Amino acid sequence: MAVDTFDEPLFDRDTVWQNVRRRALLTVGVPLAVLAYLTYTWFAFGVPDLLARAQPERAVILGTDSVAYKVHVTKLLRSDKMEVAIEGERRATYDHDKLPDWVKVTGKDAVVDLGKGYLVDIAGKVVHFTVPGYGTIKVTATDAGVDTVLPPGPVPDWILDNPRKFDARPTLDRRLQVTRSKIEVHNYFGGWENFWFPFHSQFYDLPFSELWAIALSNERIDPDQSNMSLILDEFLSNPDWQHREVFIALFETIMMAVLGTLTAALFGLPLAFLAARNFTPSLIVRFGIRRLFDFLRGIDMLIWSLIFIRAFGLGPLTGALAIAFTDTGSLGKLFSEALENIDNKQVEGVRATGASQVQRYRFGVIPQILPVFVSQVLYYLESNTRSATVIGALGAGGIGLLLVETIKTSRDWENTTYIILLTIVVVILMDQTSGWLRRKLIEGK
Known part of the structure; x- marks a missing residue:
């Protein structure tokens, strides 16, 4: 019986050694590269100087002023x-x-x-x-x-x-x-003193039960208005906390985000049809629309707001325009990608019934992209509520402008905390509202 003999080894030692060295290099070299990068940034960004100038005791004082x-x-x-x-x-x-x-x-x-x-x-x-x-x-x-x-x-x-x-x-x-x-x-x-009423107000330091009794009493303190209206007016007119101005600024911020997002959605959807391959055969048109999307979303929202502030002056309209311009590019790109991924069988089925072009879009295309449309618009609406605060700080108005004014004083940190907490509450409410609308419109619940 013949016995097979193998003159060559079962594996190449050089190849194995190269693999071992490569893995060792990756195992040791990558962490060393990351460490070298972090060391460079530590000194390049001046972190040691920043730590040397840090005043943690001042941070503690400001934190105390915000809650006391x-x-x-x-x-x-x-x-x-x-x-x-x-x-x-x-x-x-x-x-x-x-x-x-x-x-x-x-x-x-x-x-x-x-x-x-x-x-x-x-x-x-x-x-x-x-x-x-x-x-x-x-x-x-x-x-x-x-x-x-x-x-x-x-x-x-x-x-x-x-x-x-x-x-x-x-x-x-x-x-x-x-x-x-x-x-x-x-x-x-x-605590926050004078939060509810001014110091010299007739309602200052009254317990809630007594305030409620005064509000429901038939004996008017001011003959020209009800006690409930008088108490509310005293609260809103508080000169230390400026509740009326804060609530108006919050409303402006929400309207800035809503107007900008809806404008972007209304312009982004029709432009998305022109950017989709399966709806626009012209390469020149598609290329132009897609570069328009890149241009709009390539310039940051803050830059757009600065441009519009220079063009139109201060006000919520400039913030809404900045949001609309940026999100038209972002939403248009998302919508065009959703249009390119639709199922053509559904469109062909609608076409077979003799439907017109508009009807094919309405019953064959829109139902397929509606979940993406609603989901993305609601997400951007929630995100733009936060962005509108930052834009407002640059001069577009809203709650951001009030926030910057309280920070500049370096003494009304309780007012700063109050505005920040209200902003967080508004963002949470927008998140809950958008989630509820998403479930109602997409899942039908």
Whole structure:
């Protein structure tokens, strides 16, 4: 019986070695390349400098200001006058016979009890600040600045002491500032003060049950309007929170998104027929329409808004036009692709009945692309609600413009938080509404 012999090995060692080296290179080389890229971007983008300039304590302060309010106890040294006000606002100044119980004013001097042993005693131009665990700080306002006497030992990092200004913040919710012109104490409290009604409103600080009783009462406070209307008007006219302006701006933002999206859908659908291969045989027409789509969606929505702001000025119309131009290109491309993927058998079936061209489109084409049409339009409507906020910040109006104005002040962070929360609520409602419409129109539920 013959025995087969094999002079060559069952595998090529060189080939195997090359495969091993290739896999080793991929296993080690790719992570090294990613690490090198991240290292480059770390220094190219100046991350070390950014971290060095970061002020996390300021972020904590701003976060506190967004969910709390502070009461200012101020001694104006030039006029020798004492004021107690919420957020330092003149229109939210307490009358001297209705001061908070933690402030005791005697003539032109005051004692401020900040709680837990923190005590501020203001006598003339001299302040004694008692801090538990540290001691008593004495600060005197002079014509040149301030003179400070600190307890013996190292100066803690929560004290800023220089000849022009003294600033002490032993805790996040307690602060003392002294300059040659004023002495100011800050005491923080949780919540949004004056959110419902202005400080001097007749409805200020009333419990909900009493407000409801007044609203339903037949005895009118103002003979010209009902109590319910008066309470609502007091709420909307709140000068600190500007509820009426905020709600109008939210409505403008929603209308900006709706008008822009619907305009894009109405123009994008007929243009999509001209861009689809199976509906437009002319290569020149298809090429021109598709390049038009590329041009419209290739320029970002923010750039379009800047162009229209320069052309037509500020206002919601410029935002709606920016959304319409960008989304006409995006939706037109999506619709044309959906048209190219339809089933021609359904169109041929409608044609066999003797239907006209319009009828073939209506009964053979539209039902096939309707789910894509509705789904994409609703998705873009939801997305454009967020985009309209950003566009509004550039000057197109709406809630975005109000948001930027509150951020620029660097002090009304509770108003900024209020606007952000309302924007999130609107986006959630738009998401739920678009989902409900999608189910009703597509699934029939």
